[in-house]
Amino acid sequence: MTNLRVRSGSPGYNTYLKFTVTGLTGTVVRARIRLFAYDGGPSAGAMHTVSNDDGGGTPWTESTLTWNNAPAIGGNPLSTVGTVGNNEWAEWDVTSAVSGNGTFSFGLQNNSTNSVNYQSKEASGDRPVLVVDTVGGNTPPPPSPSPTASRTATAVPTLTLTSSPTATATASVTRTRTPTPTVTGTPPTNTPSPTGPTPTNTRTPTAAASATATRTGTPTPVPLWISRNEIQALPTSGTPWANVINTANSYEGSPTVCNQDSPNNVMVLAKALAYVRTGNQTFRTRVRDNVMNVIGTENGSTCRSLALGRKLAAYVISAELVGLTSSEETTFRNWLTSLRTRRLNGDNRSLVECHEERPNNWGTMCGGSRAAASAYLGDRTDLDRTAQVFKGYLGDRSSYAGFSYGSDQSWHADPNALRGINPQGSVKQGVNIDGVLPDDMRRGGSFRTGCPVYTGYPWEALQGVMVQAEILHRQGYNAWGWENQAERRAVQYLKNLYDQCGGNWYGDTDDEFTPWMINHVYGTSFPTASPVHMGKIMGWTDWTHDRATRPRQ
Template structure:
């Protein structure tokens, strides 16, 4: 039998063993916590977004995209759903946050790492919110520390720490003035404590921005709802140098604003902003998008998306992502304590983050500027000349689409002044209050000041605004002064070539001067080229700056396209074959044989009986032209003189109305009037008007300059819808005037556009991504061409690019059908004049339509439905061709003229 002492000893031994086990467990737990905290202390990434409301499918798709970037956690600034925080609404939002509505059925885990705050659409159900969320658990999951709730505001207003940063989520369901004095006092205490413990960054997030960026919240000239509560909030923020950035939703857009004393100046007893901060509005995870007020932002992205925030020591990099694109559209970088800084490429913090390959294509310097990039030659020219470097030391990147900050621009200008490789002296004194001596750009900004090229961006105090992005208008000042000297002032402008540059605004004379010297033409993304806008208030991209700089320096890069391209004539187009029927579009004899019954006849007759209105050939969308064509067709069929008289009247009114417009409008509109004149036999009907007014107008129309172009130059320069429409009107003019030389030239250019570069190759192309052979670009890709296993035989590359660079399945790009409107009209006119256009380049026009149907799955619709009737008639095909069909922008009624013959 065991003695009492033995039993006691064993019990004590067991107790000691249990204590040791418990201690071991605690050590493991402590080690795990230490590992989490160590992980948090290193560089980290989080994501910010807001405002899904009812668009949960958008959030789900964004979540599946965001999770691939491997964030440590995410913050969400309100308006989770639109029903006022209901159980069913939140169940849907949770599924969307986990990517279950658009991707895999299993959750991707994003809901488990989200820290949201309420927005105005999340209702007043605070108890429901508090019962639903438990953010202390979320903090534990992600490895955050020191999670704390504001007393009485559990899971509504709270803070936690991650790495070297404190995050403060504030319950302010609406504009910034919803934040109470009690909340402001609590935030003040949290910030003071964080500063005392040596934390580096404070990130504060709540629903409505302090500084509004559009009209969604009530704004004064300074900040949203600038009442005493907002003034108190700003005054409190001014006290704390730890403030790094604020994040907001409410305004359904993505925007960045550097909020300083120029944005919110002092007023009466209010001190304004004395400690600037970075404000990010990230409010379109489904509910938008809305545009921004340009004066209130340094960048705006009106797209569905999110931002990533990479923190590494004092450095912060914020990248703006749009839905479906894993390359950021914008990167904002700064260093805490150093003020605004340059804009480098984002630093990856995870191997799972998509990053560009560091392998350069052959003969390229930068991996993000391939030879097909529109600014490739300009950027390469400046790099080889020593004027520019890249945006990243880690990989050879130029970041061509990034906005150019004033700090970066100062390097451009100084090297433009002093030459290749110039390096100014280090700063010995501080000129601008926002350019500290130790900042990398101090020597460049100070150099601009000393050389007389800048007076800063604000006075009292003198500031330079180094992080503020250059506008395109500001760029014209710098580049004109590089060319002409620091004291240059341009004369007051004469004719202004841009519709969005008002004569009364300060930069009008600079823009006109830069245009007159060929500095700015073509220096923008091809998707923006070809219209009458300069976009003076938009951010100057690094690619655009390279283009302008290269032109200023007259380097080896591209030169401005002359308004009338000079092209070495190629081989003559094969001699015409006998005309198949006469008439510019269709002969009067052929029209006389057409039926006067059925849906197609009713369609054209109804149009002919309607009022044409007043012609305006400067309006590219006016329908008057095809109405006049309908009247002429009905006259040719019925012989009713009232239609003929109406057409004659319309022709006279139309003369000269192209003034002030562009060749795009003139090319679209004019051809139908010429066809109408031919159908009513104007030379015999009114020979005086025809000889004295109409024909001289047509002769002048070939070379009349509209917005720097003519019909001839547009046809010979633009390998897209601009050029094809101009070519159709040019062909009609040549036939009507009997100008054989003009007709030969028109046919030569058209054959070159179809792909015969030996005949003509003088076009200026945009992105070459859709070209079969980028070194030999054409208007329609050749027969049998493939890329990545996909057929691009028949693609019209210069219009297909408007849907983006090559991708599969191909975008359904409407500009392609628009280009075919001009091309098919041109083909009918040239064929009736005796050219075998339908067989040129392996039946290029047929292949173009086949690609749209068989590869892009994109048949004609709307005002393109007249085109299949033409293709079916001349090629004997049976593409879908509705009756009645709609007329196009240039011609129409082919369901009657060509549909049943």
């Protein structure tokens, strides 16, 4: 049988899973079961621990278990997952049931008459997996030094039992896109304190880097965007701080990842920054409320991947800065895990697909939020993939070249080798197009030798580029140096265009955070504004990324 099924009602279907864990020598810090739903529904199910033996006291196997002798499923579930879409992973935290090596059995049932079908161990791919994270012990380390080790347990017989006398088997659906793969890693440890800033979230990446987007140095637990210590050293006087604290004290509206023009995400980030700097618990409470209430807002009929890309990153960074409670953390992580590959109703595209298909403002925004989510989850395999795609966008076609470009390719330096940012030294008809974002410039019109028709899309694309680059940089990738500092070259092109043509070519108000980032990274002196207006995906960089008050590390 290639499927596992859960359904309440008559007939009802329960799924049983048994895993054997071997080779662990450290202390288990987290364990979760991941199942791939090729046919989703409103209730992915509640995961329970059950006996390794059947009703007769004999260890159950796939061939001997029946509805009548199956171990009872009851009591409080280990964890529960709500809606799961088609071709999405669902994940249950089972840490309390997995203590180390041994055999562990689980029962899954849901509370909906709508069936959910998962891939079983007999499927050709996306099989059930138990991921166990450990710390300490003598487990062989990953390629880069790290104090942690992990093991992924292999599933042993898994099956679905039905209350109907007729067995049901459903063929698996062929998928055209590959979801985020199962990976292992050490999760964040959140221990909120009753007063003052919460302790640092601990993340230790464990997987090897892509050959085309390698990391440098020793992986260490690093914050996504800025550390608490760095924030606590920033000034509490001056225009930038006044902008942050005044916004933090303002009503932020409703959280959403569906409204692409909502400022709520960046306003919540202001509250997170203010909490870390002042220790005011009111700010932390508001951040946690917004982070938890944003879950599910992606389900609207008009939600598009662009909106999710613009909005998600700031919520993720805010959650990390303030620290969530244990139950909030589980819920938030489960949501992030599935959200990355969930296709949204408005454009039938997921965050990952948007990043890997769109070489423009859509893809860069989606890449920024993908990087934030995967870094928060400690998903090093997906971070490696994110870095590989980003490096390809910056111009390294040997790293990635799977984008779908618009039909007007006149802004590209080489029409036979399309890139997200033109290579260093690019010239066309005597015009310097080094650093041009071709798929965004075309939105104003085709290439011409005089001043082009204005479009704000290149600057919006750079907002997502800034977030991708900084998060990947802090995770150990040379994202600011790839392709001869492609990010700096892109800003330099637009500044040159402004000097030549005037107008808005140096960006709109919501792009003001970008020059601060570029100057902070490269030590350049591009013109800046303060206080910065909120961007679509980020903001407050005149306070967080000013070299005068926070030198580049």
